[in-house]
Amino acid sequence: MDKEKKFVQEITARDEDFAKWYTDVVKVAKLCEYSNVKGCLNYLPNGYAIWENIQKNLDERFKKTGVENVYLPVLIPESLLQKEKDHIKGFAPEVAWVTQGGEEKLEERFCIRPTSETLFCDIWQKIVKSYRDLPKVWNQWNSVLRWEKTTRPFLRSREFLWQEGHTLHATSEEAEERTKQMFQVYYDFVTQDLAIPLICGKKTESEKFAGAKDTYTIEAMMHDGKALQSGTSHFFGNNFPDAFGIKYLNKENKLCSAYETSWGMSTRIIGAIIMVHGDDSGLVLPPKIAPTQVMVIPIAQNKSGVLEKANAIVMKLKEENIRVKIDEREKSPGFKFSEQESLGIPLRIEIGPKDIEKNQVIITRRDTREKIIISIDKLTTEIPKIMKQIQNDMYNRAKEFLDTHIYTAHNLEEMKKISQNQIGFIKTMWCGNKECEQKIKSEIEGFSSRCIPINSTEKITDHCIYCEQKAKHIVIWGKSY
Amino acid sequence: MDKEKKFVQEITARDEDFAKWYTDVVKVAKLCEYSNVKGCLNYLPNGYAIWENIQKNLDERFKKTGVENVYLPVLIPESLLQKEKDHIKGFAPEVAWVTQGGEEKLEERFCIRPTSETLFCDIWQKIVKSYRDLPKVWNQWNSVLRWEKTTRPFLRSREFLWQEGHTLHATSEEAEERTKQMFQVYYDFVTQDLAIPLICGKKTESEKFAGAKDTYTIEAMMHDGKALQSGTSHFFGNNFPDAFGIKYLNKENKLCSAYETSWGMSTRIIGAIIMVHGDDSGLVLPPKIAPTQVMVIPIAQNKSGVLEKANAIVMKLKEENIRVKIDEREKSPGFKFSEQESLGIPLRIEIGPKDIEKNQVIITRRDTREKIIISIDKLTTEIPKIMKQIQNDMYNRAKEFLDTHIYTAHNLEEMKKISQNQIGFIKTMWCGNKECEQKIKSEIEGFSSRCIPINSTEKITDHCIYCEQKAKHIVIWGKSY
Numbered sequence: 001m002d003k004e005k006k007f008v009q010e011i012t013a014r015d016e017d018f019a020k021w022y023t024d025v026v027k028v029a030k031l032c033e034y035s036n037v038k039g040c041l042n043y044l045p046n047g048y049a050i051w052e053n054i055q056k057n058l059d060e061r062f063k064k065t066g067v068e069n070v071y072l073p074v075l076i077p078e079s080l081l082q083k084e085k086d087h088i089k090g091f092a093p094e095v096a097w098v099t100q101g102g103e104e105k106l107e108e109r110f111c112i113r114p115t116s117e118t119l120f121c122d123i124w125q126k127i128v129k130s131y132r133d134l135p136k137v138w139n140q141w142n143s144v145l146r147w148e149k150t151t152r153p154f155l156r157s158r159e160f161l162w163q164e165g166h167t168l169h170a171t172s173e174e175a176e177e178r179t180k181q182m183f184q185v186y187y188d189f190v191t192q193d194l195a196i197p198l199i200c201g202k203k204t205e206s207e208k209f210a211g212a213k214d215t216y217t218i219e220a221m222m223h224d225g226k227a228l229q230s231g232t233s234h235f236f237g238n239n240f241p242d243a244f245g246i247k248y249l250n251k252e253n254k255l256c257s258a259y260e261t262s263w264g265m266s267t268r269i270i271g272a273i274i275m276v277h278g279d280d281s282g283l284v285l286p287p288k289i290a291p292t293q294v295m296v297i298p299i300a301q302n303k304s305g306v307l308e309k310a311n312a313i314v315m316k317l318k319e320e321n322i323r324v325k326i327d328e329r330e331k332s333p334g335f336k337f338s339e340q341e342s343l344g345i346p347l348r349i350e351i352g353p354k355d356i357e358k359n360q361v362i363i364t365r366r367d368t369r370e371k372i373i374i375s376i377d378k379l380t381t382e383i384p385k386i387m388k389q390i391q392n393d394m395y396n397r398a399k400e401f402l403d404t405h406i407y408t409a410h411n412l413e414e415m416k417k418i419s420q421n422q423i424g425f426i427k428t429m430w431c432g433n434k435e436c437e438q439k440i441k442s443e444i445e446g447f448s449s450r451c452i453p454i455n456s457t458e459k460i461t462d463h464c465i466y467c468e469q470k471a472k473h474i475v476i477w478g479k480s481y
Numbered sequence: 482m483d484k485e486k487k488f489v490q491e492i493t494a495r496d497e498d499f500a501k502w503y504t505d506v507v508k509v510a511k512l513c514e515y516s517n518v519k520g521c522l523n524y525l526p527n528g529y530a531i532w533e534n535i536q537k538n539l540d541e542r543f544k545k546t547g548v549e550n551v552y553l554p555v556l557i558p559e560s561l562l563q564k565e566k567d568h569i570k571g572f573a574p575e576v577a578w579v580t581q582g583g584e585e586k587l588e589e590r591f592c593i594r595p596t597s598e599t600l601f602c603d604i605w606q607k608i609v610k611s612y613r614d615l616p617k618v619w620n621q622w623n624s625v626l627r628w629e630k631t632t633r634p635f636l637r638s639r640e641f642l643w644q645e646g647h648t649l650h651a652t653s654e655e656a657e658e659r660t661k662q663m664f665q666v667y668y669d670f671v672t673q674d675l676a677i678p679l680i681c682g683k684k685t686e687s688e689k690f691a692g693a694k695d696t697y698t699i700e701a702m703m704h705d706g707k708a709l710q711s712g713t714s715h716f717f718g719n720n721f722p723d724a725f726g727i728k729y730l731n732k733e734n735k736l737c738s739a740y741e742t743s744w745g746m747s748t749r750i751i752g753a754i755i756m757v758h759g760d761d762s763g764l765v766l767p768p769k770i771a772p773t774q775v776m777v778i779p780i781a782q783n784k785s786g787v788l789e790k791a792n793a794i795v796m797k798l799k800e801e802n803i804r805v806k807i808d809e810r811e812k813s814p815g816f817k818f819s820e821q822e823s824l825g826i827p828l829r830i831e832i833g834p835k836d837i838e839k840n841q842v843i844i845t846r847r848d849t850r851e852k853i854i855i856s857i858d859k860l861t862t863e864i865p866k867i868m869k870q871i872q873n874d875m876y877n878r879a880k881e882f883l884d885t886h887i888y889t890a891h892n893l894e895e896m897k898k899i900s901q902n903q904i905g906f907i908k909t910m911w912c913g914n915k916e917c918e919q920k921i922k923s924e925i926e927g928f929s930s931r932c933i934p935i936n937s938t939e940k941i942t943d944h945c946i947y948c949e950q951k952a953k954h955i956v957i958w959g960k961s962y
Contacts, residue, residue, distance in 0.1 A: 035553065035604065048549075052550060072524070073523070075626075094583050095583065096581065102577040104484035110577075123516065159556070
């Protein structure tokens with residue numbers, strides 16, 4: 001028990017200092033380490049394995065909607081980045097510039113891609129000639145670089161991993177439909193696979209992506225009540241395609257504009273998993289995304305027959321495609337329990353001489369610590385059921401937290417009070433005027449508009465909380481990561 | 482037929498101009514396109530899908546041997562690159578330098594990684610303390626950048642995709658064993674999944690990787706007789722670990738040196754697939770790696786019942802995990818045949834009204850153009866068999882080509898003659914002396930030593946073909962890509 005205690009003590013209590021708790025969890029679970037390049041991460045095996053599962057599940061969902069994967073260059077010539085003026089304005093201050101290649105000083109600088117809209121438009125301009133070449137529904141899994149000043153593991157780093165999907169369509173309607181479709185893919189993936197409930201909607205004019213006409217966002221609430229933008233889907237209209245000279249011949253042989261979308265989800269989402277589900281003992285991973293779903297820990301493993309039986313269970317579970325490991329190290333069970341907990345492994349199986357006598361094992365759920373005694377013969381049918389239950393319970397707990405931490409404010413005074421006394425999001429009415437949004441933002445410290453919810457059944461009956469004119473939208477406000 | 486002809490004519494005959502044939506195949510099969518950054522490629526869906534299958538198959542093989550995936554930064558500080566002196570000498574002339582981040586001029590330059598030995602050693606130096614932390618068996622799938630002067634699609638480009646595995650071990654023996662193990666993984670993957678026969682062995686001192694003690698290589702012979710280095714596995718001894726100050730405490734609490742390996746395979750291998758298997762009609766893909774294994778082409782598709790039946794076949798094959806597509810476009814069957822051939826799709830299924838009457842389809846093998854008539858009821862059992870046969874036949878044909886294009890030279894004169902009159906590799910005896918190797922290289926134009934074969938049963942009885950001293954090794958020479 002002493003060793004167990006010591007292991008857990010490395011993690012600051014979550015409600016004592018949330019920021020320090022977060023850093024401790026990342027460190028103890030060995031997810032990543034800072035590198036020698038300020039703000040750039042080394043993704044260690046435990047952290048990268050989570051990302052691999054995210055990639056696998058999300059990529060399957062993409063491909064079902066007809067997405068094709070590609071890979072475009074890491075470098076963008078300065079002249080290319082400058083072709084769409086809102087875009088360059090948005091990104092120029094935060095890119096890294098390559099000025100020398102081998103022994104030669106370059107005539108034109110290249111930046112390391114901060115995002116690849118310009119590269120996609122560049123290749124489309126070369127290969128799209130007719131309506132037969134459309135749509136293009138492309139995606140790439142890559143890393144991008146933005147020269148951020150302050151950085152935090154997964155949440156904000158200079159280099160991060162993501163996928164960026166880019167599509168080109170013959171009509172504005174088709175492009176808008178694709179924007180919403182990918183937004184729905186993100187929603188389904190995050191709620192179903194990561195067990196994270198979401199608020200979703202459109203960004204206001206001032207919070208949109210540089211160069212986009214519409215930006216759809218999914219926003220998750222962390223355990224400290226702050227918002228984490230977890231995925232975005234942008235409709236560009238023909239801004240980029242026109243700036244890049246992309247035109248196609250329609251069936252009537254007429255030259256037409258094309259319409260573009262882009263959509264991305266990054267390793268930030270790992271930060272959301274940590275901050276939505278984690279607890280004082282460390283990470284809690286949803287079974288669908290956990291690299292190891294079950295850890296078998298033999299008790300009194302030197303007693304004859306224990307390791308054999310434990311390994312037989314491992315084999316049996318592997319055959320059912322359950323991601324299972326066994327911890328046979330010469331350490332105390334307490335140490336192993338504690339480590340398995342900090343790593344967020346959804347289920348632990350204890351098996352010792354007494355269990356073997358009774359043909360049973362003791363299963364412990366990571367999320368609730370509930371212990372379940374199960375006959376060894378029923379393991380392969382029961383474990384998938386328990387994992388399904390964990391996945392649902394994790395979602396429901398987080399959903400209750402989200403629902404009970406959204407407050408409605410009817411005027412600025414109320415909003416101020418809530419923001420000072422509660423953690424969570426604040427819902428208000430808004431006239432749609434940019435100035436009002438700015439004023440609210442500056443008066444309610446730390447808050448910004450997260451989104452205008454869509455598919456909301458709520459009626460707009462009230463007045464803008466700032467100017468008191470007739471309201472046009474409901475807005476969700478929050479502090480953001 | 483006219484359209485079909487036109488499509489094929491875009492490809493230069495392979496024996497007429499091999500280099501042009503290669504470029505034509507890459508273009509017609511839409512595998513990649515050059516970007517606006519000189520020497521950097523856009524990997525298009527058809528090309529990237531091949532790489533995704535390579536990744537999937539190879540990654541599975543890695544993980545079976547205990548490899549864990551990670552991701553380390555894209556940037557390397559100049560001071561870090563300089564820590565191992567052979568390494569910096571090898572790479573400094575061909576890296577791209579970042580000198581500005583956002584608005585600030587950097588105090589220290591960063592290069593975009595040309596390879597990541599230094600980054601792996603840097604993180605290990607921080608986290609490896611004791612024998613319990615070893616071994617580290619890590620790999621990453623990423624892109625690297627080398628400022629090459631001349632570039633060719635897949636074969637040589639400034640940015641390319643690859644995997645780089647890096648491992649750290651407590652003993653020299655264990656590291657050497659891992660070097661050979663990964664070399665074997667490459668051998669199995671390339672021969673079994675890509676149907677490419679190989680010559681394999683050690684590189685000579687002068688051809689080794691910058692900083693390595695031993696470099697193992699697999700070398701494939703292209704259809705023009707040239708060699709393509711297809712994968713390498715390096716044993717570093719403690720060169721890098723010592724230079725980076727990596728030490729670990731052994732069981733007796735003594736500070737010890739650690740031992741390192743690295744191993745890589747890149748998108749060059751796609752070039753090998755093209756140049757080993759391709760023909761005058763375009764790409765020929767081995768079934769195990771083909772993104773689409775079967776293309777169903779309906780004949781007289783406007784006749785009632787044809788598309789229904791064709792789609793029913795597609796569904797049936799999909800259920801058996803066969804990667805199948807249907808071409809329902811309003812184009813002539815001839816055009817479709819020709820396109821499917823240029824893409825290298827291993828099998829085509831034709832189905833028209835007459836076939837439906839007879840409850841059969843016509844299958845055509847891409848590699849031999851053999852036509853096989855099969856009952857629709859037997860499709861799901863026969864197609865996997867035929868694909869297996871294709872995979873074997875492709876390997877055997879390439880193996881015969883390789884075996885009949887390796888010539889033995891007993892003296893320099895003979896070697897010269899062979900090099901002028903034949904395409905292929907030349908086998909000679911060698912004393913092991915660096916100077917002799919250099920002299921042979923300079924006298925036999927375009928040739929360099931590919932490797933000293935291992936597992937060869939051939940006895941070394943002859944003399945070095947240059948100095949005529951007693952031979953120590955057999956060497957395989959070739960022109961290389």
